[in-house]
Amino acid sequence: YHCEFCNVIDIFEHTYRTKTLEQIERELDALYELGYRGQVDFFDDNLIGNFNKAKPLLRLLADWLARHNYPFFFSTSVTLNIAKDDEILRLLREARFKAFLVGIESPDTNALKTALKPQNTGFSITEAVDRIYTIAGATVHSGFLIGLDGESTDIGDRIIKCIEDTSIPWVMAGIVYP
Numbered sequence: 001y002h003c004e005f006c007n008v009i010d011i012f013e014h015t016y017r018t019k020t021l022e023q024i025e026r027e028l029d030a031l032y033e034l035g036y037r038g039q040v041d042f043f044d045d046n047l048i049g050n051f052n053k054a055k056p057l058l059r060l061l062a063d064w065l066a067r068h069n070y071p072f073f074f075s076t077s078v079t080l081n082i083a084k085d086d087e088i089l090r091l092l093r094e095a096r097f098k099a100f101l102v103g104i105e106s107p108d109t110n111a112l113k114t115a116l117k118p119q120n121t122g123f124s125i126t127e128a129v130d131r132i133y134t135i136a137g138a139t140v141h142s143g144f145l146i147g148l149d150g151e152s153t154d155i156g157d158r159i160i161k162c163i164e165d166t167s168i169p170w171v172m173a174g175i176v177y178p
Contacts, residue, residue: 018053021060028064032071039098042076048088049079058091065096075099081119082136083128089135097138102129104142107162111151129166142168147176 019027031040048054065072073096080102082088106112109121129140144159152158163171 018050021057024057025060025064028061028068028072032068037071038073040072040074042074044076047076047078048082051085051088055088055091058088058095061095062091070096072096073098075101077101077103079119080104080125080128083131084123086135089131092136092138097136099139099141100132100136101141101143102132104162105145106148106151106155107158108148108151108155111148111155114150115148125162126165129168139170140166140168141170141172142166143172143174145174145176 028040047057061074075098078100082092082100103117104120104125105115105117106120107125112118112120132138132140142163144162146155146159159173
C-alpha cells in the first residue's frame with residue numbers, strides 16, 4: 001500500500017520483502033529445537049500485504065504447528081481488509097494467530113481516502129473487527145492517527161466511539177506531522 005503517512009514503502013524502496021517458506025520453517029525448527037514455547041511475533045508491516053503469498057504461509061504454519069503439537073502461537077500486523085476474506089480469516093485461526101496490530105488510522109472515510117488508505121473504506125469498521133474476533137479468533141490491537149488531511153473536526157470523539165463500538169482493548173494514537 002502507499003498510504004501517505006507511512007514511510008515503510010519508501011524505506012524499502014517500494015518492494016515487499018518476504019522470506020521463503022523454507023526459511024520460515026527452518027526458523028521455527030530452530031526455535032523449537034532450542035526449547036522455546038509460546039508467542040512468536042511475525043514482525044511484519046503487513047503480513048497479508050500480498051494475499052497470494054500469505055495463504056501458503058498460513059497453510060505451512062498450520063501444518064507445522066500440528067506436526068509439532070502446537071508449541072507456538074503468533075501475532076503480527078495486518079490491515080483491516082482481512083475481514084473481507086473468509087478464507088484468510090480461517091487460515092489465520094488455523095495458524096494460531098492470537099493478536100493483530102491493525103492500523104485502523106481513522107473512522108473518517110474522507111481522511112482515509114485523502115491519505116491513500118482506501119483499503120480501510122467501504123465497510124463497517126465495527127463489523128470488520130467483529131469478523132476478526134469471531135472468525136479468526138484473534139484480538140485486535142489498533143493504531144489511530146490524528147491530524148490527517150481532511151478529517152472532521154470531531155475526530156477525537158469519533159475515534160473514541162470507534163474504540164468503544166469495536167471493544168478494542170489496546171490502542172495506540174499518533175499525531176501526523178508534516
